[in-house]
Each structure stands twice: as C-alpha cells, then as structure tokens.
Amino acid sequence: MQGGIVITFLVVAVVATALIEPRFLNRLNLLNVMRNFALLLIPSLAQMLVMTAGGFDLSVGAVVSATSVVTAAVMLVGSFYFPGMESALIIASLVIALGVGALVGLANAGLVATFSLSPFMVTLAMMSVLMGIALYFTQGIPIYGVMDSFVANVGRGQFLGLPIVLWVGLGVLAACIVMQRFTALGRHIYAVGSDQRSARLSGVATGRTLIAAYMLAGLLAALTGFLMTSRLGSG
Template sequence: MNSTAASTAGTERTPHRVGLLDRFLMQGGIVITFLVIAVVATALIEPRFLNRLNLINMMRNFSFLLIPSLAQMLVMTAGGFDLSVGAVVAIASVVTATVMLVGSGYFPDAGVLLILLSLAAVVGVGVLVGSVNAWLVASFSLSPFMVTLAMMSVLVGIALYFTQGIPIYGVTDTFVSGVGRGQLLGLPVVLWVALAVLAGCIVLQRFTALGRHIYAVGSDERSARLSGVRTGRTLMAAYVLAGVLAALTGFLMTSRLGAGHATIGTTLALETIAAAVIGGVSLRGGVGRAEHVALAALFLAVVANAMNLVQVDSKYQTLVLGAVLIVALAIERLLLRRRQA
C-alpha cells in the first residue's frame, strides 16, 4: 500500500517538475539564461565591458537591432517572413539624407523642419514597401520568403544605383547631435525611441483587436477567416508596421552615421530572424512576445559587443550568429516535441 502511494506520488511529481520547466522555458527562460551567461562571462573576461561609454555604445547598437527585430516579430507572428527589413533600412537612410540635402537648399536654417520632412518621407517609404509585400502575399498567395527576398533585391538595386555606392552627406548637425549622439536622462535618445516602440508593440499584442487577429492569422489563417477575421487586412497591417519600423531604423541609423548609406543593414535579415527565434517567436506563426524578442536582441548586442572588445574578426562574428540561431532552432524543435508528447 505504501509503495503504491509512493509510486503514485512520484508519477505526479515528475509531470509537475516537467510542467514548471516548460513554463519557465516558454516564458522567456531560454533567452534570460543566455543573456545572464553572456553578461557575466563578458564582464569577467573583459573589464572594459562595464565602462559607461561602452555600455552607452552597446545600448545604441541594441536599439538599432531591437526596432527591426520587433518588425520581424510582427510579420513572423502573422505567419510570414520579411527578408527586406535590411534593404528598407538602407533605402530609408538614403531617403533621409537626400531629403535633408535637398531641403537645406530651401530651408537652410530649419533643422527641425528638415528632420520632420525626412521622417515623413521614410515613413511613406515603409508604408509603400510593406503594402506591396502584403498585397503580393495576400492577393496572390505567394511565399512571403520569396516575395520579400525579391523586394530586398529591388530595394538594394535602387539604393546602389541612386548613390553609386557613395555616401550621401548633408545630414543636419541638429539631427546628428540631438538624435544620433544625443542623450536624455543619461541614456541615448535612440534607446528611448526603441523602448517607446517596444511599449507600443506590447500594447498592440496584449490589448488590441489587431494584436489578437495577428496571432489568429499566424496560428491558422483558414480558421481565422472562418471566425470573421479579415485576414488580408491583418496581413497588410503587419507588413506595413514592419515596413515603417524598418524605415524608422534607417532614419535613426542615419543620425548616428551622419550620412545616408546604401550598404547598411546587409545582415539585418539574419540578425532580426535570430532575435525573433531566440526570443521564442515560432517559425510557424501564432507565437511571439515583444518583451522576449527585446531580451534576445539585447543578448545579441552583448555578444557582438563582447566579440568587438576581444577583437574577434567580423567574419567569425557572423559565424557565431549563425551558430546561435541553429541552437535556438534546435531548442524550439525540442520544446515542440515535448509539448506534443
């Protein structure tokens, strides 16, 4: 009798322990563990990591990765991909510098006006690119992977043809000093912008009908349509938001670089997908939380900063990023099998 009770208790405790582990992993435990290990290891190996100037620089780089990663998360949660985020960043950078360069001839002393005009222009670019992506995917049932890959090629070609690979100068000093290098309450201005975008994404996902519809479309588009969700409009909203956020990233990166570059953002497609997957966004859609993606982006920023501090060759940095992505995909597959078991 006692042995039977002990055996029963043992079988009850094991699923409980497994359930707690699964819950921890599903609630961002993987990325939190990765982040803590990366921060502690870097601080021990390289004391310069905790230097204030280094931390400020890392926060800026984190911001430039966080915003497009949130864009990628929105599209992936809706069941798609957006390989054009890096190209949108590049074209937005070129547009920002061009508008400021041309506008300065008409409004030479209106730095704030030029900033607002260039921001309006890049938002328009983001809306246009996102709309075309969504229209092709939703109207013709084309593969999001192929559509956005083609869009990436088109945008990169336009940017390189327009600039001939030469940076476009003429960015206003107000923009560079106030946004790119500016600080507010001791933190970079671009970080505050990125945190505002993060807060907006969290509100969108948790408290709006659009957020619920994006999850529904990503989980099962047919069931969502039968439930009354306008799947075409939902996909349009997800891709347009992604395009706007990617364009905003290019706008902010221009403030940091002080010029428009057609060659920036070349690795952002891989980096944003890595941040999304490490942050728990499912490749099949319907799963993903903005705060977890933010932690994953911070983890990647810490890893990149650590490799720069110890002077690891940039080619090996790309190798490390690919290896981390493979590990994240393997973990996602193992968790899926555990839930289905």
C-alpha cells in the same frame, strides 16, 4: 519555455565579457551598446509582427538601407533650398522615410495576400529591388549632408542619462506589447498566424490583417533607417 534560457545565456555572456575585458562596463561603452541594441530592437519587432501573422519579411534590412538613403537625401537637398529650417527638414525626412516603409510593406502584403505568393520569395525579390535602387542611387558612396543638430540631438543625444534612440526603441517595444495584448488587431495577427483559414471563417479580415502587419513592419524598418542615419551621420 518562457525565454529563461536566452536570459541565462545573456547574463553569462555579459559576466564573462566583463571578466575578460573590464572596460566592457565602461559607461561610454555601455552607452554605445545601448544605442546598437535599440537599432536591432526595432527591426526585430518588425520581423516579429510579420512572423506572428504567419509570414516572413526578408526586406526589413533593405528597407532600413533605402530609408537611410532617403533621409540623408531629403536633408541634403532640403538644406540647399530651405536653409535654416532644420527642424522642418528633420520632420519632413521622417515623414517621407515612413511613407517609403509603409509603401514597401503595402506592396509586400498585396502580393502575398492577393496572389497567395510565398512571403519568402516576395520579400526576397523586394530586398533585391531596394538594395539595387539604393546602390544605384548612391553608387556605393555614403550620402553626407546630414544636419549636425540631427546627429547631436538624436543620434548622440541623451535623456536621463540614456540614449535617445534607446528611449525610442523602448517606446516602440511598449507600443507593440500593448497592441498585441490589448487590441483587436493584435489578436487578429495571432489568429491569422495560427490558422489563416480558421481565422477567416471566424470573421477575421485576414487580408487587411496581413496588410497591417507588413505595413507596420515597413514603418518600423523605416524608423530604424531614420535613426541609423542620425547615428552614422550619413545615408
């Protein structure tokens, strides 16, 4: 009931894999697993926030793809016009990627909350649009030009022996737990997801709550795209 079955299966899977392939417990492999875990953790939290609010977001993966392309493109173009300003370009690419994610979340929430459209259909359409834009922009070819320092310090960097991307993922997880358990927004998300009509009659601004949930999902998906770019070294 409290997730014990999931934890049990996870432990069994790890033990069985380690017995079948002892190299699974190799430090380099575990670091790689932790990096991949972080890149799944953050968009899973994005989906969780929307589902807790009673919605659904099929566009999370497409936002990751689109913002990865945006991140790499900003670095590629910026390094040509502003050579030697790597730190500023990294920050600029993060800000722009987060802006794209928030804008997509706002569009999703606006269509769902304002026109009472199905979240499934709205986000499915958004997914198609974003993937089409990404494919048209890249022509199916990865965008290179990502700065080496970005890949070395973020994608492959470590702090206290653990990957930087894992620390970011755990930080996002802690922030989501605090938000859901100790803030009014978190309580409102639960209320809207439980019964939107009752929440509205109780004084909860259901429209703004949905907008916040979808925008947070967009921001987290965009952060994943940013981190994935540092992991792969391309958009």
